[in-house]
Amino acid sequence: MPLPPILEIFVVWHPGDRDGRTVSDALMDHFHSRIFSGLAGGAVEVYNRSTGWASKTGPPRPLGITEPWPYGLPRAQFIAVVPVLGVHLLRAFAAHEEWREYLRAIFDAGRRSDVGVFPVRTDGVDLAHTELYGTGGWAQTLDRRSVHDPDVLCRELSQGIAQAMTPASEQSEQITVFVSHTKHGDLAAEPEGARIYDEVQAVIAETHLSRFFDATDLQPGTDWRKRLLTAAGRGALLMVRTDRYAEREWTQREVLAAKEHDVPVVGLHALRDGEERGSFLMDHVPTVACLVDDPRPGIVRALNRIVAEALKHRLWEYQSVYLRDGGFDWLPVHSPEPVTTGPWLQKHKAERPDDRQIWIIHPDPPLGPREHDVLVDMCRLAGFADEVEIFTPRTFASRGGELPS
Secondary structure (H helix, E strand, C coil), X not given: CCCCCCEEEEEECCCCCCHHHHHHHHHHHHHCXXXXXXXXXXXXXXXXXXXXXXXXXXXXXXXXCCCCCHHHCCCCCEEEEEEEECHHHHHHHHHCHHHHHHHHHHHHHCCCCCEEECCEECCCCCHHHCCCHHHHCCCCCCCHHHHCCHHHHHHHHHHHHHHHCCCHHHCCCCCEEEEECCCCCXXXXXXXXXXXXXXXXXXXXXXXXXXXXXXXXXXXXCCHHHXXXXXXXXXXXXXXXXXXXXXXXXXHHHHHHHHHCCCCEEEEEXXXXXXXXXXXXXXXXXXXXXXXXXCHHHHHHXXXXXXXXXXXXXXXXXXXXXXXHCCCCECCCCCCCHHHHHHHHHHHHHHCXXXXXEEEECCCCCCCHHHHHHHHHHHHHCCCCCEEEEECXXXXXXXXXXXXX
């Protein structure tokens, strides 16, 4: 199932700047992790550019972003370039024309809609007082902590790419995080909910995820569902799942709305005593453990995961254009479950009442055998009795990459 590449990331640094390798290794680990491995093959790739190409002291191999690729090979739909602005790179720009031409080409390309430039500054570098500032000073550098903190680096870059790949009609300056919690419930019965929520606000304020809302921010009479769905294309929902969270009608409605519209959802599990029974509405999502008495590390991990899920959501949307042409009926970015399959079946049945078969594909990992059987039973009860196939990119490829005829 060959698909055109979606995202290519180039990390560019001077061989004398050792932080370049650190940045490259962190991005390699992140974008080759399990979070993105479930997409169709070739969705994301990371490349290094450091070693001299024409000479040992010259700039590295060209990125291929200014000329067409040979043999008609397709260019990635979005290219992210991460120049590591170290002392040696800045000196090379000031002293050598070939380095000036190389970096100017990168920053000039960064003004295009299909290329993003996300510089990282090393310690002691003040770009405003360098010759490179006139060429690349327009490009917003990533958080200064990025060079030493892989979590900050990967979150900042992922957020920047996700926003750059968002259609202009949907773009905002930040990813919107809808924080779902029990603060508006019985505060006396569960003070942890309010305390962890306050810590979530504090952590968000330290990131570029500072634009967020929840139900308590809405004015009386506001349609909260409409507000949530308006942000769905660029946002995500964070469940602050404390002991009483799953039993609240309001939180159930929030999670259900997010799932029905394929919004990225991450669960922050902060249980102290446990739940009475949980809720089938709230599972089947990525989760992060959170210590009730020390919630900050878990919150940071959850927000990092939210940004990664938002980028994954955008990449799957790009890939879905090609997969849909292959004949699939449903291409959810999250594994289907009864909560999402039921509404989709109703809609599909109304639109295509004569259909007798269903073909679904979603990112890896595949459903378990019993999960798969439950969904197939639901489809057959809805009248799709001839054939129900639920694939992931890997299972589809293992079947030859072709739908049944």
